[in-house]
Amino acid sequence: MWKFNEGINIPRVGEEIKTSLLALCEKMDEVVRADVIYNTLPTSTHDMILSMDVLDKAALQKYATSREHVEIADTLIKPNTNSRVAIDYMV
DSSP: OEEEOTTOOHHHHHHHHHHHHHHHHHHOTTEEEEEEEOOOOTTOSOSBEEEEEESSHHHHHHHHHSHHHHHHIIIIIGGGEEEEOOOOOOO
């Protein structure tokens, strides 16, 4: 989950991040399911969430360290957000 910086055009930036992340997930066989939501209710503490299922820990590591993921994080997510919360777990 991320919280956008003050003044960010959430519909524009949110859609750009969503499109980029989902396109990456679609290309990776390790990702079973992915969804990005940025139209949260006012009661939310964060503005955007990426929810995804991967095959295993190795698949998560491959996704997280992929060149494309790092580029999305460095160019779209980090410059536009000020808080990140992550929970990784096994089912």
